[in-house]
Amino acid sequence: MQKFEKIRTPEYLRDNKYDPIYTITKGDNLVITEKLDGANAQVCKDDKGNITSYSRNNLLNEKNTLRGFKNIIDDNTEVFKQIPNNISIFGEWLVSHAVKYKQDCYNKWYLFDIFDENTKSFLGYDKALSIYNKLFKNVDFIKMAPLLDRRNDVDADGLVEDAKKYWDNSKYSVSGQAEGFVVTDESKLISISDDSDINKYLRMKFVAPKFREVDHSGNIASSNPNDEFIRMFTYKWITQPRILKQYYKLRDNGKAPDKLTNKIFRGVGNEEALSVTIAKMTLEDALDEVDINEASIFAKMKDAKFKEELMKRVQKTVNTCLGMNLSGKKKK
Numbered sequence: 403m404q405k406f407e408k409i410r411t412p413e414y415l416r417d418n419k420y421d422p423i424y425t426i427t428k429g430d431n432l433v434i435t436e437k438l439d440g441a442n443a444q445v446c447k448d449d450k451g452n453i454t455s456y457s458r459n460n461l462l463n464e465k466n467t468l469r470g471f472k473n474i475i476d477d478n479t480e481v482f483k484q485i486p487n488n489i490s491i492f493g494e495w496l497v498s499h500a501v502k503y504k505q506d507c508y509n510k511w512y513l514f515d516i517f518d519e520n521t522k523s524f525l526g527y528d529k530a531l532s533i534y535n536k537l538f539k540n541v542d543f544i545k546m547a548p549l550l551d552r553r554n555d556v557d558a559d560g561l562v563e564d565a566k567k568y569w570d571n572s573k574y575s576v577s578g579q580a581e582g583f584v585v586t587d588e589s590k591l592i593s594i595s596d597d598s599d600i601n602k603y604l605r606m607k608f609v610a611p612k613f614r615e616v617d618h619s620g621n622i623a624s625s626n627p628n629d630e631f632i633r634m635f636t637y638k639w640i641t642q643p644r645i646l647k648q649y650y651k652l653r654d655n656g657k658a659p660d661k662l663t664n665k666i667f668r669g670v671g672n673e674e675a676l677s678v679t680i681a682k683m684t685l686e687d688a689l690d691e692v693d694i695n696e697a698s699i700f701a702k703m704k705d706a707k708f709k710e711e712l713m714k715r716v717q718k719t720v721n722t723c724l725g726m727n728l729s730g731k732k733k734k
Contacts, residue, residue, distance in 0.1 A: 403444065403446060403454075403456045403461065403490070404444075404446075404490055404517045404519070404600070405458065405459065406442055406444065406458065406492050406515065406517075407594050407595075407602070408690070408691075409584060409605045409606065409607045410605075410606065410607070410691075411606065411607055411608070411609065412425070412426075412558045412561075412562065412606050412608070425557070425558050426556075426557055426558040426561065426585065426587050426590075426604070426606065427557050427558075428554075428555060428556060428557050428560075429554055429589070430554060430587045430588075430589040430590065431552075431554050431587070431588045431589050432551075432552065432553045432554065432556070432585050432586065432587055432588070433526075433527045433528065433549070433552055433585070433586040433588060434549070434550045434551040434552070434553065434568060434583055434584070434585050434586075435514065435527065435547040435548060435549055435550060435583065435584050435586070436547065436548040436550055436568075436571075436572055436574065436580045436581075436582075436583055436584075437580060437581045437582040437583055437584050437607055437608075437609065438494045438496055438501075438503075438512055438547065438548070438574070438581065439499040439500055439501035439503075439581045439613075440494040440495050440496040440497055440499065440512070441457065441458075441468055441469065441471070441494065441495045441497055441499075441650075441651075441654040442457065442458040442492070442494065442495075443455065443456070443457060443468055443471050443492075443493055443494070443495035443511060444456040444457075444458075444490055444491065444492050444493075445475055445482055445490065445491045446489075446490040446491075447482060447483075447485050447486070447487055447488070447489050447490075448487065448488065449487050449488050449519075450487070451483065451487055453475070453479045453482045453483070455468070455471060455472045455475040455476075457471075457654065457655055458651075460655065465656060466655050466656045466657075467656070468495060468654055468655060469495070469497045469653075469654050469656075470497075470509065471495045471511070474509075474511075474543055478541070478543075481537070481538065481541055481544075484537050485533065485537065488518065488519035488520050489516060489517070489518060489519070490516065490517040490519070491513060491515075491516050491530070491533070492513070492514060492515045492516065492517065492530075493511045493512050493513040493514055493530075493544075493547070494511070494512045494514065494547065495509075495510075495511050495654075496508050496509065496510055496511075496512060497509065497654060499646075499647075499650045500581070500613065500643065500646055500647075500650075501575050501579075501580075501581045501613070502575065502576045502577070503574050503575050503576065504574060504575070504576060507574045509543065510542075510543050510544070510545050511543055511544050511545070512545050512546060512547045512548070513530045513531075513534055513538075513544065513545070513546050513547060514527055514530060514546075514547040514584070515527065515529075515530055515602075516529050516530050516533060522599055522600045522601065523591075523600070523601045523602070524594075524600075524601065524602035524603065526586060526588055526603045527547070527549075527586050527588075528588065530546070531546055534546050547584075548572075548573065548574060550568050550571060550583055551568070558606065561585060561606075561608060562608070565583070565608050565610075568580065568583040568608070569582065569583070569608075569610040579610060579612075580610060581609065581610060581613045582607055582608050582609035582610050582613060583607070583608050584605060584606070584607050584608075585605065585606045585607075585608070586603050586604075586605050587603060587604040587605070587606075588603050590603065590604040591603055591604075592604050613643050614641065614643060615639075615641050615643045615644035615647065615687075615688075615691075628702070628708055628711065629711070631699075631702070632708075632711055632712050632715050633715065635688075635699060635712070636712075636715045636716060636719055639688035639691070639692070640684055640685070640688060640715075640716050640719045640720065642723050642726075644684055644687060644688060645680065645684050645719075645720050645723045645724070646723070646727065647687070648680045648683040648684050648687065649662070649680055649724070651683070652676070652679070652680070652683075658676055662724060662727055662728050663728060664728065666680075666724060667721065667724075677717070677720060677721055677724055678717065680720055680724065681713070681716050681717045681720040681721075682713075684716060684720055685712070685713065685716045
């Protein structure tokens with residue numbers, strides 16, 4: 403399988419990349435789509451014509467169907483035999499997460515990219531649209547990621563200024579507010595990493611404030627430098643959207659219950675409590691996104707005491723968040 407890499411925010415790319423190719427400039431051909439709050443799902447046709455389905459990280463099987471995605475693909479393999487060999491199709495399998503969508507939008511697969519194993523390249527939204535129109539347009543459970551706009555008159559800063567009109571323009575969510583939007587810059591083909599020969603189009607995500615996984619508003623102080631660092635780091639990076647995202651990942655892959663109950667705080671036998679697993683995943687996810695200004699955390703984590711205190715703080719924050727989202731708990 404070819405994993406679909408995380409889409410980064412403009413802030414992350416600005417702070418961690420210095421090459422101009424990692425930003426959007428006026429004149430670039432941009433495709434702007436709604437960011438759907440579902441599960442990353444992939445269908446692959448290999449060089450022998452076999453059809454397999456994946457979550458972001460795993461081959462799906464009878465025990466892990468990604469909440470029914472494998473089942474619907476297995477029931478429709480004839481549809482995918484029409485695509486060329488060595489092609490993987492990526493989309494968002496829309497199942498219930500934080501954003502509430504209209505009921506008829508769920509259990510559908512919204513395509514946004516294609517990977518060609520022969521050329522080692524992601525081909526972008528428009529190539530996915532072309533294949534969709536040829537092969538999948540009349541397949542009920544396959545749709546395209548909602549197209550919001552096409553532009554070539556704006557840079558990354560201009561998109562930030564225009565963000566609200568895209569955030570407030572969802573035809574799919576119940577409230578009319580999108581989780582965010584994704585910009586694919588089809589003028590900039592970049593490597594997925596510094597040591598990779600696989601190419602993709604530059605993408606950025608612009609997440610609406612209430613769904614952001616990073617909180618830049620904190621102003622917490624302490625007389626203990628390490629304690630202050632931990633508190634600031636946790637306040638900024640260990641946010642409710644990030645924590646719940648880890649729960650949804652586990653639930654989508656059959657490793658967490660459909661509803662949160664007090665059982666998540668208790669381990670069974672030698673297994674750790676689900677809340678502990680979520681805390682570890684949340685910290686790992688946050689560390690994957692820290693910017694250059696906070697890279698010192700990796701040196702600090704070599705200190706066992708610092709690492710222990712950080713994990714305690716993360717666990718406390720995660721437990722509070724999960725406790726507030728227990729099934730049946732009344733929201734104030």
